[in-house]
Amino acid sequence: MKLQQTATLFSCLFLIGSAEVIAGPMMGAMSADFGVRSSAIAYLPAAYGLSYGAVALVAGPLSDRWGRKRPLLAGLLGFALLSALIPSAPHLLAAIVLSALAGVCAAVVQPNALALVADESLPEQVGRRLGHVFIGLMLAFVLTPVLAGRLADTWGWRSAYYALAVMAVLAALAVSRAFTGGAPAAASHTDFMTTHRHALATPGVRLRLSASYLWLGWVAGFGAVVAEVASRKLLLSPTDTGLLAGFYGLAVIAGNLASGKLQQVVGAAALPGAALVAAVGLLGFMLPIASMTQLALLGLPWAVGYGCAGPLHHARLSALSARYRGTINSYHASLLNLGIFSVSFALGSVVPRFSVAVFCGLVGAVALVGACLLVPWRREGRTAASQTT
Template sequence: MTPHLDSMNFQQIATLFGCLFLIGSAEVVAGPMMSFMGAHFNVPSSAIAYLPAAYGLTYGAIALLAGPLSDRFGRKRPLQLGLLGFAALSALMPAAPTLTVAIALSALTGLCAAVIQPNALSLVADLSSTDKIGQRIGHVFIGLMLAFVLTPALAGRLADTTGWESAYYALSALALVAIFAVSICFESKALINTKSLSSLSAFFSVHKGALTTPGVRWRLSASYLWLGWVAGFGAVVAEVASRKLNIPPTQAGLFAGFFGLMVITGNLSNGALQRLLGESALPITAIASSIGILLFLLPLHSPEQLASAGAIWAFGYGCAGPLHHARLSALSDSYRGTVNSYHASLLNLGIFSVSALLGTLAQLATLSTFCTTVGCVALAGSALLWRKNC
């Protein structure tokens, strides 16, 4: 991998921070508003889980196309187009006449997010020196983590006061601000991979090059089996808390916000833990996040007990997530966008899997069955990280 100069400034970091905040918000905004949205669409509240499921499924499919194209044609314009679509679709969500239409809009929003995230994270690595990629990705990832703090709490509050629709209007407005920031903070320029993508065979050769990068396959397996399922639990944790303690949307949103704060704490602590534990920091904190999900199986009867159990999941997730992504992003300059696209795809397929599982099991099984399934899959993925020391 060829070293390159560090040229990233604070304004660029803040802009990409905001982009990740938006796509994280879209994953969790419906969580504390499920009962309101269910009543609006005349469906069970658990059926609203199909919104983040559709978001994650489309995200996972389209991201595989966005990465190779960005490696050839640049990051800025696709990022702008993704944000524009995100803004328009968020504004349309309140006008959806049925849940089916809302699911379709959520799926299209996932398409836009699939363009936003790989390009945003690739810009971090493009503009950072090799020794600062992990640190910068950690800074930008706080935007994603902050979405788990602010968005559920604010969405729950808005649902109780001005209506759930206002949460989507707010996301639309923030996306428009992000488009303006991207326009003034980044230049349009040619990127690292000069291989032509004019033919289908050349396009697939980029995928082949990314997948044959040493170490990438095991890390990408963990992107789905561990990180995707752990992040998916975060997308529906407000509903889990609501059903576990029988609490209203505002309080469920505050719970999700607290867990998001613990995610940020883990994000800010990963550097110190890595210095203390070395290469073992990633698998240890990944296993902790998986065990934290299984702790929701305990007979938790008070907010304090639920907060204590969930904090282990959230802290481990916040610490290990950026460490995992930083190692992936540093594997290749030439195929960075494509590797990031695979990571984003598998991560969001995990979110889809968890959200769809909740929507399906809600009518067929208990909450304990859901938490057991999610926790065991995540634990298997984290064990993979330990085995390969990824």
């Protein structure tokens, strides 16, 4: 895969991740304009994740039949239009609907982008290339909260969504130049339902997809609302919460960069070990905190464990079947974003009635259950594990 192609798909994942976390540090400013409590703004990423999860089930199989480029372009342009419309929404419900439609577009973008990584790479390079592209998703957790928080304090929260729309247009232009139309994938002669059946019949796929929701979805979902959690624990400004979320994003990237080395040292145990660290790290947010520094240190196990285990989990899923890679990716993306929706919905539902510590305990408990599903994989041979590096 060429550098231009890697950078293009990197930017696509950056956009998808940015849409998940952009509202986090701006919830206070957005709530004032919409006339609602700040926790209600969490329904924006919740709607995004829910529609994403539903539509991804269709987008992946279609990419296995008809190719990747044209759906990817359509998804990026639709994402740009909807992001530009959110700032002009007359009320919160309209913004939620627009966010949900943006999730539909994102559901078309991500499976096609990730399938292109495998399509354009040598088999032994797929895991490493996926890691490079996934840094784009994780970088969104660093830059987007910081920039969004700063924009909310200076030019207003609407400017952040306009910037997201411009970046989506630029990404679409990059896709049009970096990739050819390509031939339909290997599953082009398989009907739609058969594609689903064969993908789900792939050995090991159902257990790992369960972890995509229960572990990765809830761990990633917490990243979408961590700025609001931090502001409720310490009463921080949008700029400070954005900086804190950006710090966690750096820790996620550090975990991603360390994942290959960790797997070389401990083999197949790297994935379940890092997943357990991330889940237990979420439970740490239940502890009382007196300063921003303490909170930053407390969140490191969650962020580093998430960053390390996330790409390993996806790479193993992607390696299960070349023929139905797009469909398996679509299930993974769907369940991942269903987890993000679940966390955002829980924030909007639980926090007004209970303390933020109860919310953190709930998210940590679900993620711990999901991480336990990964523990038996530590007995897999190093041959299977080597496919992800």
